[in-house]
Amino acid sequence: MHWPGWSSSWPASSPAADHLARQSVHVTRQPVGAAAWQQVPSTYLFCAQDHGTPPRLQREFARRAGSVVELDAGHHPFLSQPAAVQDLLLSL
Numbered sequence: 001m002h003w004p005g006w007s008s009s010w011p012a013s014s015p016a017a018d019h020l021a022r023q024s025v026h027v028t029r030q031p032v033g034a035a036a037w038q039q040v041p042s043t044y045l046f047c048a049q050d051h052g053t054p055p056r057l058q059r060e061f062a063r064r065a066g067s068v069v070e071l072d073a074g075h076h077p078f079l080s081q082p083a084a085v086q087d088l089l090l091s092l
Contacts, residue, residue: 020076037064043092045085046070048079 035060036042044065046058053061062068071077071084078085 037066041066041092043069043088045069045077045088047073047075049073050075 025044042065044058044067046055046068047053048055048070049072050058069088071081071088073081073084077080
């Protein structure tokens, strides 16, 4: 299981890693029917080492959020840095 965003720092036996799957790029071309970030407070987790979502796109997404937190992580920070993601979620 290696694709853009894969990190060699992930535990190979991680149960979460077994559930990852490729996502079709076609979803990025579909119109959004509702966006909760427009009505509720939101935080964007900017992943500085993400090779799956380029920084340019992340900055565009982050611009819409109420706050931005940057983490030196790849595309799946919940696998490579679960404690940092947990701390972020608990702080919200």
